[in-house]
Amino acid sequence: MDLGEVDWLARLNNWKRDTAGAQPAWLAAMQDWRTAQLARIGYDDSQYRRAELQWTQKNFVQTQAMVEDRYLYDPATRRYTVQRFLDDLKQRYGGIDSVLLWPLYPNLGIDDRNQWDMLRDLPGGIAATRQMVQDFQRLGVRVFFPTLPWDGGSRDPGLAPAEATARLMAEIGADGINGDTMNGLPHSYAEAAARSAHPLVLEPELSFKEDAMLAYNLHSWAYWDASLVPLVSKWKWLEPRHMVHVSDRWATDRSNTFQAAFFNGVGIQSWENVWGWWNQMTARDAAALRRIATIYRGVPDLLVSPQWTPHVPTLHYGVYASRFPASERSLWTLVNRNEFRIDEAILKLEHRPGQRYLDLWHGRELQPRIEAGQAVIDLVLEPRGYGAVLQYQGDTLPSGLAPLLATMGALARTPLQAHSNQWQFLPQRLVPIAATARAASAPPGMVHIPAGSFDFRVTGIEIEGENRAGMDVQYPWEDAPRRGHVHRMQLSAFYIDRYPVSNEEFRRFLDDSGYRPADGHNFLRHWQDGAPRAAETGSPVTWVALDDARAYCRAAGKRLPHEWEWQYAAQGTDGRLYPWGNHWDAARVPAPSTARRLPPLPPVGQHPAGASPFGVEDMVATVWQWTDEFEDEHTRSAILRGGSFYQPAGSHWYFPQAHKLTEHGKYLLMAPSKDRAGTLGFRCVQDAR
Structure with a gap:
């Protein structure tokens, strides 16, 4: 969020011609505006003075992590692997x-579970989640979870969202709440946290809709335009x-994001697993x-200086600096927005006898030229590079700076430009x-699908991500x-179940095989006393995980279908959009439901015209059906086909339907425990001679 004032922004961009001449008037206007604005909103800084929340001012690097990330959770051992996750970063x-x-989007909305249900369905339940949170905290990392204001079509939690969220965060011991899509979390969240007696830091995704929210939202995210002249953080x-944590989840070159953050002395969102698309930074x-984080962690007290001054004049076009002063020390952060190196006469600073200067970025002491009471600072700024200067008084190096200089000196031996800036997608494997x-x-119960040629055409319906390399999945014949x-494709003949497997068929499988899953949470949760309800024996079995479905098929001498087999069986050879033709006909499928609670599923075989x-x-439009599994180094996913009759209402962010055979x-x-869903079933195939 920049200041948003058109005249100020125009003045900033005019600095492309006259940096030094514009700065004093611009800074005076900024200071006057701040004084007036704080008075207008009756600003109270008490939350920032709370001892138990002081850590927020050193929370420089935050990452968003999908709970499905294989570096965080090992599905083979069924254990959280926090140490491995943090060691990698x-x-x-x-x-x-x-x-x-x-733990929520993009899977939220596949059934009627709400955002709080989905968190409670994490493997091991609340106890394991609480332990996982404690593992992060023991290793010095604070933990946030999201709240989603748009989740109003799933199961009603029976509490106001703020209350439900605060109580759950207290139960698992989380440190903060991220307000997804929210322009500031309302004060009701702060009040709910106070009632729970568990301090929570509020962090909206978007800029505050009211400036007064700054008093109790101690964190925020920022999405900033990549202008030549760095924008100033309003908050x-x-x-x-x-x-502030500056974020650009889709950027494969993060230099604009990092430079904007460093100029403002604010934090960075290092998000890499974006809804299952792996965007590893170069x-x-x-x-x-x-290097940015090392400097931040070395001088955190300077970055909260109340005398912070952005856009102090530099001696070069395209080089921008901020000053963070204290009584005996001052820090300058610099960014070179040019595509070429600059290494001479970067800053001219007021100088007093006894002042010394450190080049923090390169971990060395500077010997500036002193001219008429001013120090002329020479620095090496790489193309699109960074600089940091620390001015201090006296002959003794301030406490803590010796190790910082040693670390930065070692890092500086390799220029940033020597590191590769090549981004690479993460390959996937079909299981x-x-x-x-x-x-x-x-x-019995199966239909013969003859061998034949088939044009397999399908598109992933992820809500976000456009058509980036690495999105969706990679079939064996694709290079990305x-x-x-x-x-x-030339498909061999096979047999496929005429209908999805029913509750009664699955009950017989359990009786005959004695199968019980190792992770039983949510397994057949719609059954009563270990059996399907009488009215639902002929309905598709749901609340079965991928492994549960595979076990059933294997016991019957069958297997799950490959996705292209499922599509061929549904579509035939003419590329139709629906099993019956190219035009949607609601009479050929079960009536849809948009209720907040998932109703009983209709029996199979009621729509032969479909x-x-x-x-x-x-x-289609009955239950989602398991097919193929894909995996990469960080994420596992399954391809679901057919969509379901259940469609929670009120938001386009819910797991989208795929009723078309080309989706x-x-x-x-x-x-x-988390993968099982009330609208997700399966059918089997068997290979034919």
Whole structure:
């Protein structure tokens, strides 16, 4: 969020011609505005003075982490691996100060579970989640969870959202709340946190809709335009102790984000796992973040200076600086917005006898030229590079600076430009599905799908991400993951269940096999006393994880379908959009529900007019159906087909439907307890001779 005043912004951009001449008048106007604005809102800084919240002023690097990230949770051992997660970040870019753990979107809305239910469904439940939070905190990392104001179509929690969130955060011991899509968290969240007797830091995603929110939202995010002249953070200008985290989740070159943050002396959102799309920062960006964070952590008291002065004059076009003064020390942060190196006469500073100067970015002492009571500072600023100057009084190096200089000196031996700025997508792997014994004729309840040529055309319906490399999934014939897929296939004959597996069929499987999952949370949660309700025996079985479905198919000598087999069975060879043709016909599928509670599922076989060209029924708008699994180093996902009849209302952010046969849903996988859903079932296939 910049100051938003058109005249001030125009003056900033006029500095492209006259930096020194414009700065005094601009700064005076900024200071007058701040004084008047703080008085207008009756600003009270008491929250920033609370001893238990002082850590917020040193929370420089925050990452958003999907709970599904395989570095955070190991599905094989069913354990959280916090140390591994943090070690990776420390090794690559110096580590983090806080983490925003994300258990909700994009899976939220596949059924009627609300945002609080989804968090409670994390593997191991509240006890394991609380322990995971404590593991982060023990290692010096604060923990945030999101709250979603748009989640009004799922199960009613029976409490006001602020109250439900604050109580749950207190239960798991979290440190803060991130308000997704929120222009400031309302005061009701602060009041709810006070009632819970558990301090919570409020952090909205978007800029405050009312300036008074600054008093109790101690953090915020920022999405800033990449202008030549760095913008000034409105909220840090009003309250220097306020911590902003600058974010650009889609950027594959983060230099604009990092320079904007460093100029303002504010924090950085190091988000890399973006809804399952892995956007790892380049080696150059990682090296820059490590150095920025090292300086921040070395002189944190200066960055909250109430006399912070942005846009102090420099001696070069395209070089911008801020000053953070204290009684005996001052810090200047500099950014070179030019595409070339500058290394001479960067700053001219007021000088007094006994003052000394450190080049913090390179970890060395400076020997400036002293001219008429001013020190002329020479620095090396790489192309699109950074600088940091510390001025102090006396012969003794201030406490804590010796190790900072040593660390920065070692890092500076390798210029940022020597690190690669090449971004690379993360390849994916299709998890193999073993072939079955080949059947000579159709097993009971199955339909024969003949061999044939098939144009497999499908598009992922992720809400965000455009068509970036690495989005959606990567089939074995593709050289990169991408959203849209086209491939001519020659399919062998197979058999597929005419209907999704029913509750009664799954009950018989349990009785015959004795199968019980290792992670039983939410397993068949719609059943009563270990059996389906009488009215639902013929309805599709749901609340089964991918492993549960595979176990059923395996016991029957079958397997789950590959996605292209499912689509071929539903579509035939003419590329139709729906099993019956190219135009939607609501009479051929179950009536949709938008209720806040998931109603009982309709029985299978009630809509024969919706059958595919091969006679396969209930392919769309009944229940989602498991097919293929994909994985990369950080994320596992499953391709779901067919969509469901249940569509929670009120937000386009809920897990989107894929009723068209040319669309699929990508469902992030973590653990059976969370993956199971009330609208997610399956059908099996068997290979044919």
